[in-house]
Amino acid sequence: MTGVTDEPVPGPGGVCPPARTGQDAHVLLGHGAGGRLSAELLDSLVLPALGVPAGGPMEDAATLPTADSLVMTTDGFVVSPLVFPGGDIGDLAVHGTINDLAMRGAEPLALTVALIVEEGLPLGELATVLASLGAAAHAAGVPVIAGDTKVVGRGQADRLFITTTGVGRRIPGLAPSAAAAGSGDAVLLSGPIGAHGTAVLSTREGLGFVTDIVSDTRPLHRLVRLLSPLGDRVHALRDPTRGGLAAALNEIARDSRVQVEIDEASLPVPDQVAAACGLLGLDPLQVANEGCLVAFVAADAADEALRLMRSLPEGADAVRVGRVTDGPPGRVVLNTLVGALRIVDLPLGEQLPRIC
Amino acid sequence: MTGVTDEPVPGPGGVCPPARTGQDAHVLLGHGAGGRLSAELLDSLVLPALGVPAGGPMEDAATLPTADSLVMTTDGFVVSPLVFPGGDIGDLAVHGTINDLAMRGAEPLALTVALIVEEGLPLGELATVLASLGAAAHAAGVPVIAGDTKVVGRGQADRLFITTTGVGRRIPGLAPSAAAAGSGDAVLLSGPIGAHGTAVLSTREGLGFVTDIVSDTRPLHRLVRLLSPLGDRVHALRDPTRGGLAAALNEIARDSRVQVEIDEASLPVPDQVAAACGLLGLDPLQVANEGCLVAFVAADAADEALRLMRSLPEGADAVRVGRVTDGPPGRVVLNTLVGALRIVDLPLGEQLPRIC
Numbered sequence: 065m066t067g068v069t070d071e072p073v074p075g076p077g078g079v080c081p082p083a084r085t086g087q088d089a090h091v092l093l094g095h096g097a098g099g100r101l102s103a104e105l106l107d108s109l110v111l112p113a114l115g116v117p118a119g120g121p122m123e124d125a126a127t128l129p130t131a132d133s134l135v136m137t138t139d140g141f142v143v144s145p146l147v148f149p150g151g152d153i154g155d156l157a158v159h160g161t162i163n164d165l166a167m168r169g170a171e172p173l174a175l176t177v178a179l180i181v182e183e184g185l186p187l188g189e190l191a192t193v194l195a196s197l198g199a200a201a202h203a204a205g206v207p208v209i210a211g212d213t214k215v216v217g218r219g220q221a222d223r224l225f226i227t228t229t230g231v232g233r234r235i236p237g238l239a240p241s242a243a244a245a246g247s248g249d250a251v252l253l254s255g256p257i258g259a260h261g262t263a264v265l266s267t268r269e270g271l272g273f274v275t276d277i278v279s280d281t282r283p284l285h286r287l288v289r290l291l292s293p294l295g296d297r298v299h300a301l302r303d304p305t306r307g308g309l310a311a312a313l314n315e316i317a318r319d320s321r322v323q324v325e326i327d328e329a330s331l332p333v334p335d336q337v338a339a340a341c342g343l344l345g346l347d348p349l350q351v352a353n354e355g356c357l358v359a360f361v362a363a364d365a366a367d368e369a370l371r372l373m374r375s376l377p378e379g380a381d382a383v384r385v386g387r388v389t390d391g392p393p394g395r396v397v398l399n400t401l402v403g404a405l406r407i408v409d410l411p412l413g414e415q416l417p418r419i420c
Numbered sequence: 421m422t423g424v425t426d427e428p429v430p431g432p433g434g435v436c437p438p439a440r441t442g443q444d445a446h447v448l449l450g451h452g453a454g455g456r457l458s459a460e461l462l463d464s465l466v467l468p469a470l471g472v473p474a475g476g477p478m479e480d481a482a483t484l485p486t487a488d489s490l491v492m493t494t495d496g497f498v499v500s501p502l503v504f505p506g507g508d509i510g511d512l513a514v515h516g517t518i519n520d521l522a523m524r525g526a527e528p529l530a531l532t533v534a535l536i537v538e539e540g541l542p543l544g545e546l547a548t549v550l551a552s553l554g555a556a557a558h559a560a561g562v563p564v565i566a567g568d569t570k571v572v573g574r575g576q577a578d579r580l581f582i583t584t585t586g587v588g589r590r591i592p593g594l595a596p597s598a599a600a601a602g603s604g605d606a607v608l609l610s611g612p613i614g615a616h617g618t619a620v621l622s623t624r625e626g627l628g629f630v631t632d633i634v635s636d637t638r639p640l641h642r643l644v645r646l647l648s649p650l651g652d653r654v655h656a657l658r659d660p661t662r663g664g665l666a667a668a669l670n671e672i673a674r675d676s677r678v679q680v681e682i683d684e685a686s687l688p689v690p691d692q693v694a695a696a697c698g699l700l701g702l703d704p705l706q707v708a709n710e711g712c713l714v715a716f717v718a719a720d721a722a723d724e725a726l727r728l729m730r731s732l733p734e735g736a737d738a739v740r741v742g743r744v745t746d747g748p749p750g751r752v753v754l755n756t757l758v759g760a761l762r763i764v765d766l767p768l769g770e771q772l773p774r775i776c
Contacts, residue, residue: 091541096571105569109543113550114533114557114564126565128530128587132488138532138585140570174484176494177470178583180536185447187465194469201470208470209482212583213461214496215452216774220578227534227568229494229585231484418572 098306098352099411121243121319124167124302125232133234134173137164140227144418146193148267150259150278151354153226154197156420159283159354160305161230162204166285167301167357169240169292170232175201176210177228182221190224197226204283206230235288237295240359245300245320250366251386252359254287254379255280257309258337261351261416266340277336280355287357287379290372297365303357305420307411308350312358313396314410320360323391326408327399330385349398350411352419360388454662454708455767477599477675480520480658481588489590490529493520496583500774502549504623506615506634507710509582510553512776515639515710516661517586518560522641523657523713525596525648526588531557532566533584538577546580553582560639562586591644593651596715601656601676606722607742608715610643610735611636613665614693617707617772622696633692636711643713643735646728653721659713661776663767664706668714669752670766676716679747682764683755686741705754706767708775716744 094101107118125137141157151159158175165172177197181190201208263279265271284303291298300320304312309331317324333341333348341348355378361369366384373379391397396408450457463474481493497513507515514531521528533553537546557564619635621627640659647654656676660668665687673680689697689704697704711734717725722740729735747753752764 089543091537091539091543091546091571093539093571093573096537096569102569105543109547110535110550110567110569113547114554114567116564126530126532128565129563130488130490130529130589132486132490134486134488134490134587136530136532136585136587137566138534138583139568140534140536140583142536142570142572142576173486174482174492176482176492176585178494178496178585179466180496180498180581180583181447181452183447183449187445187447187461190447191465191469194466198470207485208472209484210493211466211470212495213452213458213466214498214581214774215447215449216498216578216581217449219575220498220500220774221581222572222576225536225570225572225577225581227494227496227536227583227585229492229532229534229583231490231492231587233486418570418576 093417094412098311101412121241122315123242124164125170134231135165135168135170135234136231137161138227138229139164140225141420142225142418143264143420144222145267146189146224148279149263151281152193152196153224154193155200156281156354157226157228158197158200158204159281160420161228162206162283162285163303165230165232166288167303169238169288170234171289172206172230172232172285174207174209175228175230177208177226178212180221180225181213181215182223183215183218185223204285235292238292238298239296240298240301242300242302242316242319245316245322245360245388247388248363249299249360249388250363250384251324251326252361252366252369253332253356253383253385254373255356255381256332256334257353257356258333258341258348258351260354261419262337262340264419265416277340280353282355282378284357284378287373287376290376291369294361294365294369297362298359299362300360301357304353306352308352309358310349310408311410313408316360317396318394321393322388323393324386324396325389325399326386328401330383332381332383349408352416354420449773450768453767454667457768477597478671479598480523481526490587491521491524491526491590492587493517494583494585495520496581497776498581498774499620499776500578501623502545502580504635505619507637508549508552509580510549511556512637512710513582513584514553514556514560515637516776517584518562518639518641519659521586521588522644523659525594525644526590527645528562528586528588528641530563530565531584531586533564533582534568536577536581537569537571538579539571539574541579560641591648594648594654595652596654596657598656598658598672598675601672601678601716601744603744604719605655605716605744606719606740607680607682608717608722608725609688609712609739609741610729611712611737612688612690613709613712614689614697614704614707616710617775618693618696620775621772633696636709638711638734640713640734643729643732646732647725650717650721650725653718654715655718656716657713660709662708664708665714666705666764667766669764672716673752674750677749678744679749680742680752681745681755682742684757686739688737688739705764708772710776
């Protein structure tokens with residue numbers, strides 16, 4: 065990932081997007097989509113402003129400056145609609161933050177919740193999603209220990225935004241990092257992809273034909289706990305949320321300076337998801353997930369990791385989807401069904417706004 | 421503070437506000453104002469949904485379930501305008517979270533930052549407030565260790581909201597709590613009140629006559645560090661933000677089950693603030709502050725606490741404003757300039773929306 069230039073650059077299809085930076089530039093929807101625009105905003109504006117050197121590995125959670133192996137993560141949730149098949153903004157916010165901690169090999173210890181509410185939101189709807197949030201935290205065994213509520217006027221927010229922050233403790237022996245994938249690693253996926261994004265989109269757009277797709281939102285910390293006996297043979301973990309599997313693999317390939325190769329034939333895309341994506345022009349590789357993880361493990365640990373994951377419901381469909389191969393660092397390639405190699409790009413910007 | 425009933429209750433002036441709860445109730449601006457409506461929403465809806473028993477002491481930061489004396493706090497910032505005399509949403513977010521940790525007697529260790537940005541916000545404005553945020557964190561010696569950026573469409577948020585979360589470590593020997601004020605305590609204030617709220621309002625309303633008032637936004641952790649030699653004689657600390665000094669004193673009176681008496685003659689309200697409040701019909705006791713704290717200390721520690729606070733610029737104007745007296749628990753009374761006793765209520769709802 066390089067910094068932003070002031071020149072428009074051709075997109076994947078050779079089309080020049082409008083100028084993305086410079087004095088007159090504005091925030092675009094795609095700046096929040098988890099793709100290349102997000103990375104550019106982070107590298108060119110956010111990190112410099114905060115005094116953080118750009119270009120370092122971007123992890124799902126950061127280490128706290130304490131002696132206690134603690135990690136911390138934060139995430140804003142702006143999903144629309146608030147309730148969708150399989151979940152709502154409340155449990156999504158809990159799962160998303162628990163999963164970011166888990167991807168650093170941490171047991172979640174506690175959460176905080178900050179609400180920004182639009183004036184006029186029915187109290188009943190607020191109660192529903194907060195009950196869902198509380199139930200998800202309880203089910204995961206993670207207490208909500210602090211919170212804050214702000215209300216803004218009508219038209220100054222879209223109903224409800226939730227920011228959750230989590231603290232967790234690293235499981236001894238487990239130290240996965242987006243920068244730690246290595247030569248020969250097996251790439252495993254804990255379950256099918258594409259359900260969350262298509263479920264939210266189907267609700268938002270009132271598309272009856274895909275209403276039987278439900279979000280995969282769920283916590284993944286038990287799956288990671290189960291992998292802990294594999295210790296340092298677990299190299300990298302990531303939950304492919306915004307930007308989908310394509311973004312997750314590209315980030316690991318970039319930060320670990322390796323080439324990642326995945327096999328289209330092995331990718332678990334449910335038929336309904338594939339059909340919906342086909343109709344809507346979406347790439348299932350770029351659709352957000354909220355209940356699966358991608359694991360880079362040492363080749364000799366792959367079978368054991370799959371066996372462990374499959375012993376839990378959330379990992380029942382775990383499969384091997386690829387491997388780290390020799391090739392240009394930072395590149396992700398797909399072995400297509402017809403035997404060709406295709407480059408899997410980091411999505412440029414927004415294919416599905418407000419998906420989480 | 422009792423729970424919400426379904427019956428409208430007379431407000432302070434005997435006027436019945438519209439029904440605030442029940443099946444058809446909606447979120448009101450006042451639910452986010454830090455007054456009685458906020459407390460009702462918390463007790464009747466938020467805490468039950470999260471499975472937290474209502475009625476316990478509400479602190480500025482919560483203890484983490486670790487062995488490390490860690491505390492954690494979160495706060496959403498929705499101030500409008502983003503930039504105001506004396507600060508902006510960036511440094512305000514850092515100071516607010518550092519101060520919530522400090523009010524629990526903690527040294528801030530790390531912050532996270534979650535941005536919700538409206539599509540179309542000029543990148544230059546985003547860069548300005550993030551630079552201010554970064555500079556404030558640097559000046560306070562507290563690193564920003566994790567972050568998140570979401571973008572929502574035009575009209576779905578008002579420019580920029582920032583949620584900051586902080587983790588801190590309790591200073592050994594210091595364990596202030598809103599529930600720990602006791603009989604005979606002296607009530608100290610580290611500086612003048614009313615500047616933040618009137619500064620923001622003057623900018624928002626384009627009121628030229630008060631443009632020389634600047635927000636008092638600043639970090640207070642060094643002031644608390646300086647008080648640490650007083651140990652357990654520091655009973656309660658609170659920064660009077662939303663709802664102002666009136667809310668802070670009422671919360672401590674309620675959680676500590678004591679009566680608090682303050683002297684109007686001793687209250688440090690700058691002339692310009694008093695003039696602005698008079699013209700605008702605001703009560704300086706209810707106006708938000710972002711750079712002062714109220715401390716309940718044992719009577720025999722009051723002089724030493726004042727001496728210590730006055731040794732730092734942020735406490736140069738520290739004064740004694742009152743004491744804990746015998747009387748109905750949970751009540752705050754003001755000795756007025758004319759010698760009468762007036763009850764200081766928790767503000768009902770919103771006098772200044774989006775002030776922090």
